[in-house]
Amino acid sequence: MTNPTGQRAPGDAAVDCLAAQARADLDCLRFPTEEWLAPRVHASGAHVYDVAIIGGGQGGLAIAAALRRDAVTNIKIFDRRPEGKEGPWGNIARMLTLRTQKHLPGIELGLPNLTPKAWFTARYGEQAWEKLDKIPKGDWQEYLLWYRRVVGIEVSNGTEVTNVTWDGDVFRLALSRLDEDGTASAADDVFARYVVLATGVDGNGAWYTPDFISSALPRSRYANSGDHIDFAALKGKRIAVLGAGASAFDNASTALEAGAAEATVCLRRAEIQRINPQFWMGKAGFLRHFSSMDDQWKWRFMRHMYSYNIPAPQDAYNRLSRLRGARVIQNAGWRGVKMVPTPTGEEIEVATSGGSALRVDFLIAAVGFKIDLRLRPELATLADDIALWKDKYTPAIGDEDPTLSSYPYLGSNFELTEKVAGAAPFLSRIRNFTYGATVSMGLSGSALSGLKYAVNDLANGISRSLFLEEVPRLYESFTSYSIPEMTGPVPFDNRPGMSAR
Numbered sequence: 001m002t003n004p005t006g007q008r009a010p011g012d013a014a015v016d017c018l019a020a021q022a023r024a025d026l027d028c029l030r031f032p033t034e035e036w037l038a039p040r041v042h043a044s045g046a047h048v049y050d051v052a053i054i055g056g057g058q059g060g061l062a063i064a065a066a067l068r069r070d071a072v073t074n075i076k077i078f079d080r081r082p083e084g085k086e087g088p089w090g091n092i093a094r095m096l097t098l099r100t101q102k103h104l105p106g107i108e109l110g111l112p113n114l115t116p117k118a119w120f121t122a123r124y125g126e127q128a129w130e131k132l133d134k135i136p137k138g139d140w141q142e143y144l145l146w147y148r149r150v151v152g153i154e155v156s157n158g159t160e161v162t163n164v165t166w167d168g169d170v171f172r173l174a175l176s177r178l179d180e181d182g183t184a185s186a187a188d189d190v191f192a193r194y195v196v197l198a199t200g201v202d203g204n205g206a207w208y209t210p211d212f213i214s215s216a217l218p219r220s221r222y223a224n225s226g227d228h229i230d231f232a233a234l235k236g237k238r239i240a241v242l243g244a245g246a247s248a249f250d251n252a253s254t255a256l257e258a259g260a261a262e263a264t265v266c267l268r269r270a271e272i273q274r275i276n277p278q279f280w281m282g283k284a285g286f287l288r289h290f291s292s293m294d295d296q297w298k299w300r301f302m303r304h305m306y307s308y309n310i311p312a313p314q315d316a317y318n319r320l321s322r323l324r325g326a327r328v329i330q331n332a333g334w335r336g337v338k339m340v341p342t343p344t345g346e347e348i349e350v351a352t353s354g355g356s357a358l359r360v361d362f363l364i365a366a367v368g369f370k371i372d373l374r375l376r377p378e379l380a381t382l383a384d385d386i387a388l389w390k391d392k393y394t395p396a397i398g399d400e401d402p403t404l405s406s407y408p409y410l411g412s413n414f415e416l417t418e419k420v421a422g423a424a425p426f427l428s429r430i431r432n433f434t435y436g437a438t439v440s441m442g443l444s445g446s447a448l449s450g451l452k453y454a455v456n457d458l459a460n461g462i463s464r465s466l467f468l469e470e471v472p473r474l475y476e477s478f479t480s481y482s483i484p485e486m487t488g489p490v491p492f493d494n495r496p497g498m499s500a501r
């Protein structure tokens with residue numbers, strides 16, 4: 001069905017039509033498709049993947065798609081979440097829309113028919129796109145699922161990678177198969193030559209609850225923004241949220257929309273942050289070439305970025321300020337929390353840096369995640385060998401920054417590096433495409449604005465490494481190549497005096 005301007009009416013049919021167009025585009029650009037990597041088998045007889053990707057979110061999907069364009073097809077993505085529930089979008093993301101602009105490209109491999117704009121327009125129509133401010137998170141998740149199906153990327157969902165170890169000449173990935181409810185049902189191992197960590201913003205650490213909270217309160221009385229929170233259970237409750245970023249505002253709004261009596265967002269700083277330095281970073285030169293700077297410049301730029309908390313976007317602020325019971329207090333960092341008795345039971349008392357004390361029923365720590373590789377089960381065996389910035393860079397006096405120092409120190413192609421040379425040379429075969437890559441590579445893993453350049457850089461780097469390993473075998477194959485191109489009879493000139501051969 002088409003509308004009066006001849007365009008296909010928005011909806012399923014239009015989305016299917018777009019999928020067909022995108023596949024046609026991929027087909028037009030398919031050369032070269034010939035497999036060039038030799039299959040490998042583990043000593044146990046098990047299959048060896050060329051690349052195992054941990055995480056089936058936007059990052060993992062984009063890396064897989066880019067590798068396939070280099071005919072690196074012996075790859076596998078593992079994601080512990082069910083299909084269509086990868087990433088934060090349908091889980092801990094409590095905003096209504098993405099925080100980034102709608103037109104950001106990133107995973108479409110340069111093909112307009114694979115862009116979020118093309119998908120949204122096919123789904124809802126041109127006018128809907130024109131009117132759209134930012135992409136609703138549910139639509140983004142649906143776009144990712146559509147993208148994955150169109151490009152033909154397989155993901156082993158419900159599969160958690162519980163440990164990665166080096167096994168002689170390949171990695172052994174210990175897998176735990178999870179049922180829909182997340183309980184482990186089986187375990188097995190797979191093998192891979194290269195591993196990509198596409199495990200999300202918290203992929204190099206964990207969502208963080210300050211110790212003074214977790215040590216003072218029963219678990220039922222607090223959560224952090226990375227937890228699954230039963231907001232319905234907070235109906236009629238008084239909530240206090242620690243944090244100044246988007247998650248703090250979004251969690252407070254979600255609690256009030258679910259019926260909480262009040263939600264107070266507590267900002268540590270005396271002045272609310274209004275500037276988001278990441279917007280300045282959205283420049284082609286900076287996004288593409290940040291990683292080419294020397295350590296000192298990387299450190300200075302990142303130190304400046306991290307000196308800001310990324311503020312909540314205006315629409316998160318507007319959403320909260322429209323809700324009854326919403327409050328934002330500045331200069332209210334938390335000094336301590338404790339349970340105090342009340343005539344009807346117990347409540348939480350929060351002592352703030354501004355001197356005021358809050359009395360509430362539930363706390364939400366929305367202070368982000370901590371970078372600490374030892375907190376990642378899949379990296380537990382390797383973490384102590386992985387170099388961090390503190391192992392490789394000594395900032396000038398006064399320029400120290402413990403947060404930056406805790407980030408992994410990556411090579412020029414997202415590879416992990418060794419703390420001690422020679423102790424774990426295989427680490428370079430692990431490519432880090434989480435937010436942990438930011439200090440070394442700039443906005444890249446787990447940031448939409450960094451995907452446009454970073455995805456190809458990482459994929460090209462892996463296919464380059466695979467190629468260089470294969471050179472001796474490729475040379476053998478090249479020098480033994482003997483498939484004639486010209487097979488037909490040669491029209492020899494038989495005129496008298498002309499030699500036949």
Ligand SMILES: Cc1cc2nc3c(=O)[nH]c(=O)nc-3n(C[C@H](O)[C@H](O)[C@H](O)COP(=O)(O)OP(=O)(O)OC[C@H]3O[C@@H](n4cnc5c(N)ncnc54)[C@H](O)[C@@H]3O)c2cc1C
Nearest residue numbers: 055057058059079080086087098099100161199200446448
């Ligand atoms: C609440 C929230 C809102 C955000 N909003 C924006 C935004 O608007 N714009 C923007 O640019 N960025 C945003 N980000 C940052 C970032 O873009 C997103 O986090 C995005 O999801 C990152 O994509 P990813 O593929 O790197 O990771 P994810 O989408 O998080 O995917 C990682 C996947 O890895 C899987 N996984 C992790 N560990 C394992 C394991 N051991 N075994 C198997 N599977 C594993 C997880 O199940 C998950 O599905 C937001 C982040 C959060 C948390």
